[in-house]
Amino acid sequence: MTLAERIDRLDAYRQIRELAARYGRDLDARDMDGLLDLYVPEVRDTLREALVLPLRRVHITVLHVGTHVIDFQDADNATGSVYCHGEIQNTEENWISQAIHYGDRYARRDGRWYFARARRHELFYGADHGVAPNGLPLADWPTHDTGTGTVPMRWESWQEFWGR
Amino acid sequence: MPEQPLPGEPPADPSGSDGTLESRVARLESVEEIRQLVARYALALDGRDVATLVSLFVPDVEVHDGRTGREALAEWFDPVLRPYRTTFHLLGNHVIDFVDDDHARGALYCRPEHEVDDLWIVMPLVYDDRYERRDGHWYFKSRRPHAFYAADVRESPLEVEGRFHFPGNPFMTRATMPERFPTWETFWA
Numbered sequence: 001m002t003l004a005e006r007i008d009r010l011d012a013y014r015q016i017r018e019l020a021a022r023y024g025r026d027l028d029a030r031d032m033d034g035l036l037d038l039y040v041p042e043v044r045d046t047l048r049e050a051l052v053l054p055l056r057r058v059h060i061t062v063l064h065v066g067t068h069v070i071d072f073q074d075a076d077n078a079t080g081s082v083y084c085h086g087e088i089q090n091t092e093e094n095w096i097s098q099a100i101h102y103g104d105r106y107a108r109r110d111g112r113w114y115f116a117r118a119r120r121h122e123l124f125y126g127a128d129h130g131v132a133p134n135g136l137p138l139a140d141w142p143t144h145d146t147g148t149g150t151v152p153m154r155w156e157s158w159q160e161f162w163g164r
Numbered sequence: 165m166p167e168q169p170l171p172g173e174p175p176a177d178p179s180g181s182d183g184t185l186e187s188r189v190a191r192l193e194s195v196e197e198i199r200q201l202v203a204r205y206a207l208a209l210d211g212r213d214v215a216t217l218v219s220l221f222v223p224d225v226e227v228h229d230g231r232t233g234r235e236a237l238a239e240w241f242d243p244v245l246r247p248y249r250t251t252f253h254l255l256g257n258h259v260i261d262f263v264d265d266d267h268a269r270g271a272l273y274c275r276p277e278h279e280v281d282d283l284w285i286v287m288p289l290v291y292d293d294r295y296e297r298r299d300g301h302w303y304f305k306s307r308r309p310h311a312f313y314a315a316d317v318r319e320s321p322l323e324v325e326g327r328f329h330f331p332g333n334p335f336m337t338r339a340t341m342p343e344r345f346p347t348w349e350t351f352w353a
Contacts, residue, residue: 003185007189013196069204152210152251155212
């Protein structure tokens, strides 16, 4: 890679990392315009409703973004895995904890990186505050905010490890 | 692997060996690759992807049982990863100090959760990492986790003996942080 291409890639890492952070902040702030602005323009209209709906039944949210793996397919396309620990007030009384995995696609348009499609949101678990998540019924998110999620059990490497 | 102190002194080599644009860009690339390295470790561990996990270490990695190499490391990992089911390694603060262009040390905070039978163990820790660049790519030279505590989500860390409640863990057996920071002891002395 040329020096310019290498700096480009470094900028891509920075922007993609920021996408995950901005998503957390904008969602916690209920800044729906800011949130939609993180996505490529062509998916925004269809996404607005899908983003708003799960937010109608929750109140305060605190999205703490952590672990972030980024894989580049080429100079303009990348995929990612993002962990997030969410604290969510889902009714007046319930304060819940969620361990979330986002499966992402990112795309660059005119020098700016965006989410290329809706984020694939999966739970490790969701549980009421002070409740251990062990053995909870399936959450089937977004049907329920609490319960056992789909990862890591869905991952092939997980099944392979426990099968041997 | 010898027990080594956590990074404390200032970085020996803060910005690239010769200060040229090339070496400054290379340093930024190294930082990114090391950040990816630690994230990939977390994902591979939670996915029980042992092949990926061991590929993140230098080929001649020294295993905790005294053996050498990735194959030996994979054999060591297997029983260490079985006493718990679901795990969730949420990474946070990451300090990276370069010793030179090919060697760096890291202090990485992590707040892993573990499903251990009917317990849900939270074990905030700091990884004491050594990173090394081989053939243009960064790998773990060594990695040692040091726990602040281990306790079930329903327990106060102060309620459990030695701030450590993690039954059946063959690798992590006690809480050593923050006492392990040399400055902690100095401060209270």
